[in-house]
Amino acid sequence: MASITEPLPGTSDIWEPETLDWITLENAARNVFHRYGYGEIRTPIFERTDVFVKSLGDETDVVQKEMYTFQDRGGRSLTLRPEGTAGVIRAIANAGLEQGEEKRVFYFGPMFRGERPAAGRRRQFHQVGVETVGSNNPWMDVEVIAMLCQFLDSIGITGSHVVVNTRGLPEDRARVTSALKEYFAPKVGEMCEDCRRRFDTNVWRMLDCKNEPCTTFAAGSPKIVDLLGEESRTFFEKVCQGLREVGVEYEFAPRLVRGLDYYIHTVFEVTHSGLGAQDALAGGGRYRIQFAGSKTPIEGIGFAAGMERLLLARQSLGITAPDVRDADxxxxxxxxxxxxxxxxxxxxxxxxxxxxxxxxxxxxxxxxxxxxxxxxxxxxxxxxxxxxxxxxxxxxxxxxxxxxxxxxxxxxxxxxxxxxxxxx
RNA sequence: GUGCUUGUAGCUCAGUUGGUUAGAGCGCCUGGUUGUGGCCCAGGAGGUCGCCGGUUCAAGUCCGGUCAUGCACCCCA
Structure with missing residues (x-):
């Protein structure tokens, strides 16, 4: 039996020298994001379950098997937030966004996912994230990615790697899906069990499968961007052009998909070699989320970085917690x-x-x-x-x-x- | 959810082919005369050997289960 004093699996107690390191990151984030005109927002760490189901997508892994969901005394289904965007967008929808109005916010806080803990993966983990809402301008994507890079720079993280792709607009999806199915159909029999299932449930995911036979097939697949309509392709070209002109080094990753349904257009990740198998330091993209009762969807772009992973990356670079006295x-x-x-x-x-x-x-x-x-x-x-x-x-x-x-x-x-x- | 790994004092670990009161280093406490730290010396406290069950005359040591750790897979931060 586990001792009652032990923290639950995937959770941990954080003590003084390390907490100072956390504060350093939080302050660096505030400092950088404030300079870009972002304000801090704090939303509840639990929400109605539907806030997540309707935005992340009910077929996603996060929703299907990773959420901490429970009933409150009134019998409502509530969920500990598994990510930050849905709650923030819910808050913005609730406050009301006027036509043409932009909101730029950032947040930090604990997130919860019922997974097996490993290096850089906890059940309660912490993210720092930003959301820019109300702009459908590709230059906004450029600035958000540049801001992320500047944040990483400000906390001493060097050697990270930015990968970018596009998922296009919702109206492009059917075309992409059928093109991918057409490509994979003759091969699916030779692919892994997961991919055979994904062929029906989520073909896009077959693109970033890491199992052996699948990677080679995926590598030969058509690129998402080539299957998109004019508008989506132009949008993505502008994002790439902007990144180059702003001096953000990035790699085009034509098969980067990401797991949440709300993404449209730009998706990106920042990876770092100092992390272990889970090498994503941060990830994000452009999204469109509509809650029941709203007339129009809310569009925005944002990212979230894992605090624990930022700390791991810093450690791998030799940046350690400050050395403090208990008393002067x-x-x-x-x-x-x-x-x-x-x-x-x-x-x-x-x-x-x-x-x-x-x-x-x-x-x-x-x-x-x-x-x-x-x-x-x-x-x-x-x-x-x-x-x-x-x-x-x-x-x-x-x-x-x-x-x-x-x-x-x-x-x-x-x-x-x-x-x-x-x-x- | 699956696989592998590990689980002995506060910490890092040792514990021989199962055999009498379970050890070390570090840390901690007290002292080395009257109100003074770090070094040194001397004493001391502290462990149901993760937990439950089994095998055995005898188990920290073998077996099973369970809980927990770490890592990997799935997926993501």
Missing amino acids: IMVLGLGESAVLPALQLAQTLRGEFAGLRVKADFTGRSMKAQMRGANKARAQVALILGENELAQGTVVCKMMETSEQETIAINELNGFLATKLNAR
């Missing part, structure tokens, strides 16, 4: 009478030195033990408060690095510390 200043209270004054001193120091971590030792244990504590916390300075100091209105300041110590009058302490701890 440790206040030692010697003896029962000094414990409360130590607490009070710590309080005033926190007000004075906003950027520093100040801890007080309330145990009243031996000075040796408290000094060990200060050392373990890697404090820059230990402030010693005992009966003598209380009587004299002073405090002993011991610089841990050099072992030098001085007795300072309490009213000169702030100035003393300010010069000694070149941080504020």
Whole structure:
């Protein structure tokens, strides 16, 4: 039996040095996205199940076998969000989007998918994503992809690889599907079990099957882009042209499909070699989503990057979590009478030195033990408060690095510390 | 959902062909005289050997199941 204290499979507890790394990523994302005029949005982490089923598509793997779905007390079917776009679009639809109005938002947060955990794959994972809604302009796709690259750059991730393809418009789909079926029909008997099933359920997926006989057949298949109508091809050409002119290095991946039904036109992924088998760092595309009751579908383009995977990529590049002290200043209270004054001193120091971590030792244990504590916390300075100091209105300041110590009058302490701890 | 892997102190691990009180390193606590850390020294705390069942005179060691870890597949972030 699993211990109740163990986190559930595919979930984990994240502790201090790592949480700082997460904050670094979040702040970098805010910084970059703000500069592109995006605002942060926070939507619920659970939604009506239909929000996902109707947008991702009820035949997709995510919907069919990966969602955490449950009934609430009123008997409604709810789902822990498996991705971010559907909820954001739901929120925008609910707020109302005026004709011609654009919205640009970004978000971070936990997502949930009931899969077997592996390297870079968790059941609760975290994404940072953006959505640009209300623009059907290919230059928007270009800017979004460029922004993603700039974000990756800003967090030190080099060596990533951008792949781009198009799925065309919904009205192109029937033609693509029948062309693919025509191509695969004589070969499907020799292909893998999954592909034989996909031939009927989802031919497009046969293009990116990784099993051996299938890859060679897929490689010889017609390219999606060549099967599309004029409008779709022009759109994609503009996206590619824009990427080149903006200086985004990318690879045209004619058989990139991606798993969600809401995608139209541009789809893209960013991969990185430092991740293991799941090498996608981020993915996205243009989409069209319509919820029941809306007159017109909402069109947008966005992407999501996996935070855990960004962290893995950074690790593979040697970027590690920042090294922090548990305390910059440790206040030692010697003896029962000094414990409360130590607490009070710590309080005033926190007000004075906003950027520093100040801890007080309330145990009243031996000075040796408290000094060990200060050392373990890697404090820059230990402030010693005992009966003598209380009587004299002073405090002993011991610089841990050099072992030098001085007795300072309490009213000169702030100035003393300010010069000694070149941080504020 | 499938396959493989691993599961012994807080951490990293050792534990011989099943055999008496389960070990190491690191970490932790206390001390090395009066109010001082890091090094050193001495003591100490800490383990139902993941869990359940089976085989056996005897199981951390063998068998089965189960839970969990890691990785891979499917698919995705």
